[in-house]
Amino acid sequence: MNSIEVTIMGQGYRLVCPEGGEAPLQAAAAAVDREMSAIRDAGKVKARERIAVLAALNLAFAQAERPAAAAQSAGTGDVDVEALIKRIDQALGADGQLL
Template identity: 55%
Template sequence: MIQLDVTIMGQPYKLACKEGEEDALKQAVDYLDRKMCAIRDAGKIKGTDRIAVMAALGISAELLSTKSSEGPFAGMTLADVTQKIAAMHTVLDTALAPQENLF
């Protein structure tokens, strides 16, 4: 494991990651720092914990609404994919239920 010293919203943190994942972690830290600083600078929310929660919610919303640009999930959001997988589970469970009686 690699130890990295980072700063998020002016606070130092020591984080660990696997070797080779340092750049990805640094990018994530930079992104989170920008989000949290923007929320803090807007002046509506006080307290690091509340700012962190609002940043996490914003990032989660971005993730869920981001659409895949290629592959079998092109044009689908993560929420769409999750719903599709849940529907597949239901179909499979229904189809396989009679098989349980055979064993």
Template identity: 65%
Template sequence: MKQMEVTIMGQSYLLGCPEGGEATLSRAVSQVDREMSAIRDAGKVKARERIAVLAALNLAYQLADGPAATTPARADENQTAPELEALIRRLDEALGHDGQLL
């Protein structure tokens, strides 16, 4: 498994990534970064941990809601919900292993 350094809300993370999965992981990281930044920029939530939880809930809701929640960025990914769920689980595991959520 390859390692890939990514940045979410200005903080760097080293994530495991299967060979050939770099573009998919980059899209997922961009989506998480956009969601978290939007919550932070709204100004109502300051704690990074709470921002991360709210972003995760928003993204999980979009995923569970199915095609009705598809955004232009997600429409081009050609991934099924189980593949996205597996990617989110891998990201959660990787972020959880460093002892800090964010």
């Protein structure tokens, strides 16, 4: 495991990541910093915690939109249901129960 130092909204954080994960983690931290800074600079939200939550929601929403946008641009809105069922089965494991 390696550790890297990142800065988000002027505050430093030391993060641990697996070997070879430094660049993706740096990129993720930069995205979080950009998003949080944009929310702060808009001036409507002052509390760091609220800024962090809004940034997390914005980034998660953008991530969720990417597969849908890719499917639409490919000319197909169909979802591979079989692949989704397989992924769900793998996630549930031998238990087979969500709860």
